[in-house]
Amino acid sequence: MVTLPEFILLHAKSLPEGGVLSPKEFLHMGSRDAVDQALSRLTKEGKLLRVARGTYVMPVSSRFGTRAPSPEKVVQALAAQHGEIVSPHGANAANALGLTQQVPIREVYLTSGRTRHLKLGRSEIMVKHAPRWMLALGPGPAGSAVRALAWMGPSHVSESLSTLHRTLPPAEWQALAAARAALPSWMARAIGEETLRG
Template sequence: MELYNKVFYFISGHGRGWAFSPKDLLSKFTRQEADSVLSDLTKEGKIRRVARGVYDYPKYSKLLKKDLSPDIEQVARAYARKFNWRIEVSGDTALNLLKLSTQIPGNYLYYSDGPSKTYTLNDGAKIEFKKSVLKNIGFKYKESSLLVQALKTLGKENINDKVIEKIRTQIDDSMYEKILKDTKSSTVWIYETIKEVCKNG
C-alpha cells in the first residue's frame, strides 16, 4: 500500500492533465514497481491509459461530470521524454491547441529530431511526429513554443484584440513572467504580441 501511495503521490504532484510513460517514474521506482502500480491505478480509475505505454492523470470537468480528453501537448511531451526526442509543435497544431482554429483536426503534427512516427490515442486522436530540422527548440516552456508557432502561422496582419484575448484565456497567468523571459529572442512583432498577451489586469 505504501508503494501504491508513493507512486500516486508522485503522479498527482505533477497536476491534473499530466501525461507520462513508465519511464517518467524510473527516477524514483523500479520498472517492476512502476508497472504493477500503474496497472492498479488504471483499474481503479485514478489514472487513465491514453495509448499504448502512455497514461495521464485526467482533468475532470465538474460541469460535464466526466474526465476531459487527454491534453495533446502533454501526451506529445510524454512521447518525447519516453524516446529522448526533442519536439516542436507545428503551427496549425499550435493554433488548434490555443483554440484559434475552427478546424478540429483528429491529427496533431509535431516536428521531431527522432524518426517519423504516428501514434493513435485511445480516443481516436492521432499524434504525428515528423522528422525535421528544429528551429525553435530553444524554448524552455511548452507555452512559449505554442505561442510563437501560433503567431507565426497566423501572421502579423491577422493579430487583433480578439485574437490576443482568446490566446490569453488559454494561458495560465502564472506563466506570464516565464514566457516573457523565454521568448525574448523571438521576432520583434511576435515578442510585442506576446507582451500584450502576458499583461496582467
C-alpha cells in the same frame, strides 16, 4: 509504508494536467514487472490513462466527472520528457494564420522526435516526425508560417505569402525571410520573390 500503486498515484497527483508517467520513474520502488502490474491495475481502475506504450497520464477530475487531460498539455509534457521540439501541424497553423477555412479533423502535432500515436479517452492524437527546417523557427508566427506554407504546398505558395506579408508583424516577416537558406527551394524562392514585391 506506502504501497507501489499508492506511490505512483501520489506522484501522478503532484504533476500538472497532462504530466506523463513512465514505468522507469518507479524502478527504485520495485521490479519492472511489479511497476508494470501496478500501472496496469491503476489503469483498469480508471485512476490512470494509458496514452501510449509505457506512457500514462492522470485523468482530470471536475464536478462534471473525469476527462482526459488536454492533448496539447500531454504532447508538451512528452516533448519536455524526451527533449523534443513539438509544434501544431501545418493545417492548424494555416487555419490560425487565415490561409484556409479548413479545420483539421484529427489532432496532429509535429515533433523533432519519432512518430507516435497517443490515445486520450476517445480521441487519437498523432505526433508526427517532421524535418528540422519545419521546426527551426520555433512556435512563433514565423515558425507557424513555415509549417502553414509546407502544408499549403507549392501550388498555393504565392497567394499564401502575399497574405502573410500583409498580416505577419514586420519582425516575423523578416525572421521568415532570413531563414530562407534552411527552407526547401520552392519555398525559399517564393519568399524571396514576395520580399522583392514588398
